[in-house]
Amino acid sequence: MNNIITIAKNTFKETIRDRILYAILAFAFLFLASTYFLSSISLGEDIKVVKDLGLAGIYIFSIIIAVFLGTSLIYKELEKRTLYIIISKPVTFIDFVVGKFLGLWAGLTLNIALMTLAYLIIVKIKGGGIDYISLYSILLLIFEVAIFIALTILFSSFTTPLAGAIYSILFLYIGHSLLLLKQSAEKSEGFVKYLADSAYYILPNLEKFNIRNSVVYGITPNNGEIVYPIIYSVIYTSIFIWLAVLALKKQEL
Numbered sequence: 001m002n003n004i005i006t007i008a009k010n011t012f013k014e015t016i017r018d019r020i021l022y023a024i025l026a027f028a029f030l031f032l033a034s035t036y037f038l039s040s041i042s043l044g045e046d047i048k049v050v051k052d053l054g055l056a057g058i059y060i061f062s063i064i065i066a067v068f069l070g071t072s073l074i075y076k077e078l079e080k081r082t083l084y085i086i087i088s089k090p091v092t093f094i095d096f097v098v099g100k101f102l103g104l105w106a107g108l109t110l111n112i113a114l115m116t117l118a119y120l121i122i123v124k125i126k127g128g129g130i131d132y133i134s135l136y137s138i139l140l141l142i143f144e145v146a147i148f149i150a151l152t153i154l155f156s157s158f159t160t161p162l163a164g165a166i167y168s169i170l171f172l173y174i175g176h177s178l179l180l181l182k183q184s185a186e187k188s189e190g191f192v193k194y195l196a197d198s199a200y201y202i203l204p205n206l207e208k209f210n211i212r213n214s215v216v217y218g219i220t221p222n223n224g225e226i227v228y229p230i231i232y233s234v235i236y237t238s239i240f241i242w243l244a245v246l247a248l249k250k251q252e253l
Contacts, residue, residue: 003095004102007086011073011103016110020068025111028061032118047128051216054119055137059212062112062145063172069108070152071164073100074244078157078251093245097153101241104149109142136226137215143233144209148172150240157247174199175206204236 015021035053074097077083086096116138123131151171155164174181182200208229211221 003091004099007091007096007099008102008106011100012106015069015104015107018069021065021107021111024061024065024068025114028057028115029118031057031061032115032122035122046126047123048216050123050126050128051131051134052212054122055134055212055216058112058115058119058138059141061115062108062141063148065108065111066104066145066148066152067165067168069104070149071156071168072161073104073153074156074248075159075161075164083248093248097157097241097244097248101150101153101237104153105146108145108149112138112142112145133215133218133220136221137212139226140209140211140229143230144206146233146237147204147206147240150237150244154240154244154247157244157251171203172206175204176210178203178205179207204232208232 032054035050035057074083077086083096087093116135119134120131123129123134148168152164152168155167159167178200181196184196211225214221
């Protein structure tokens with residue numbers, strides 16, 4: 001456990017010092033600020049527009065940060081051969097991967113919190129009060145990001161950052177389109193239907209974490225809509241971390 005905490009702390013420090021992170025955050029805050037002015041051209045829907053664009057912006061920029069940082073997290077350790085030094089000490093592959101995951105997740109959660117604070121301030125200034133309900137959406141975003149970080153770490157353990165980014169974005173698209181793909185495949189037969197059904201039941205359905213439309217209209221989610229996706233996230237995150245450990249063990253160290 002001490003090894004995991006040490007690796008997590010170091011990864012967290014590296015994350016919050018990354019220049020790419022600051023550049024993306026700058027664009028994120030600029031986008032959030034622009035929602036204040038964009039809402040002014042709406043026809044009496046100022047608050048809704050701010051919430052809709054604000055929550056969507058936080059989601060998009062969180063994913064971008066996860067892609068840029070996650071897909072290079074272990075790759076750069078392999079490229080610089082620092083992993084060889086770390087593993088030569090009493091540190092297991094599980095310690096290394098879990099520590100990297102927790103450090104990056106903590107760093108990204110901090111950035112999500114900062115963007116959320118900016119969002120809440122803008123909503124408050126617009127006269128929407130303190131948007132507590134939107135915090136449910138942010139909570140599920142944090143756990144969806146956990147799955148995505150674990151996935152990018154998995155890709156980072158056996159491929160280049162560019163390839164990992166492409167695979168991750170493709171996975172993200174599929175994860176949010178599984179229900180649509182399954183419904184479309186219902187009209188087909190044979191291999192296509194089998195493939196769509198397999199993807200639906202094997203891959204994580206990321207739409208389970210999307211409650212942005214509901215909270216924008218002030219609808220409070222029930223306990224099941226919050227607890228079930230969190231458990232869902234823990235399961236898939238654990239699976240991807242385990243696969244990343246297996247992928248690293250196959251590297252010629």
